[in-house]
Amino acid sequence: MLKVEGVAKAYKKAGLFSREREQVLADIHFACDYGECLGIIGESGSGKSTLGRLVLGIEQPDRGSILFEGESVTKRRGRAGKISAVFQDYTSSINPFYTVEAAIMESLRLIGMGGQEASDKLDFLLDQVGLDRSYRQKHPHELSGGEVQRVCIARAVATNPTCIVLDEAISSLDGSVQMQVLQLLKQLGQTYRMSYLFITHDLQAAAYLCDRVMIVHRGRVVETVAVEQLKDVQSAYARKLLGMVML
Numbered sequence: 001m002l003k004v005e006g007v008a009k010a011y012k013k014a015g016l017f018s019r020e021r022e023q024v025l026a027d028i029h030f031a032c033d034y035g036e037c038l039g040i041i042g043e044s045g046s047g048k049s050t051l052g053r054l055v056l057g058i059e060q061p062d063r064g065s066i067l068f069e070g071e072s073v074t075k076r077r078g079r080a081g082k083i084s085a086v087f088q089d090y091t092s093s094i095n096p097f098y099t100v101e102a103a104i105m106e107s108l109r110l111i112g113m114g115g116q117e118a119s120d121k122l123d124f125l126l127d128q129v130g131l132d133r134s135y136r137q138k139h140p141h142e143l144s145g146g147e148v149q150r151v152c153i154a155r156a157v158a159t160n161p162t163c164i165v166l167d168e169a170i171s172s173l174d175g176s177v178q179m180q181v182l183q184l185l186k187q188l189g190q191t192y193r194m195s196y197l198f199i200t201h202d203l204q205a206a207a208y209l210c211d212r213v214m215i216v217h218r219g220r221v222v223e224t225v226a227v228e229q230l231k232d233v234q235s236a237y238a239r240k241l242l243g244m245v246m247l
């Protein structure tokens, strides 16, 4: 379904006159199948979010290709709504002037849905993420962090996507709320048979949600393992990362 081959990305280094470029991703290869949850793990600055933006087609790689159902992700028209995203910063993910209803309707319009059909679907989506209809008219500032993230998830699911990129989607939430949102994601993933690219530095969350985990270090894939085999990782970096969690 998703095939990433030989992807590289560099950014210009900070500084007005700097000509140097920082190689953020180098020769990344991986695939993600229908219904699979692939965790992308690595420490801060390892290039995880950059990879997420490339998969979403927000930015283009310098080299390599990213194919979604056989087509380049940069061809937006073909994949409208098929790849969605939920980001970490839920406080800015929803326009503060939008109600919950307006935020989700925006996604439904993307797939050409309107009128009563869209209104019914909106109630259905709210129900699925555990919010009742009274939330329709609320604004983001009237919601808790967990509730806003539930709205973001409803909005991402609204287009019936094949794949959702979850970029540190639970990282800003409190511990117990993190677990609730993880459970919600797991249940929705199974119901809709969606794939997730779960970008995180939280190995335990990845172990809960994912089928496989890809460990990224300094812009390279160090190792990819099935979650059941996480304890048997081979590379020194992966062992170090795991060791930090097991302490």
Ligand SMILES: Nc1ncnc2c1ncn2[C@@H]1O[C@H](COP(=O)(O)OP(=O)(O)OP(=O)(O)O)[C@@H](O)[C@H]1O
Pocket (backbone or CB within 6 Å): 011, 012, 024, 042, 043, 044, 045, 046, 047, 048, 049, 050, 051, 201
């Ligand atoms: N648009 C940009 N312009 C210049 N440099 C960038 C840009 N985006 C990211 N970088 C740099 O690329 C590197 C990787 O950033 P990225 O956000 O992909 O890492 P990350 O693994 O997601 O980190 P974190 O877990 O902290 O979010 C960092 O050094 C960052 O400063």
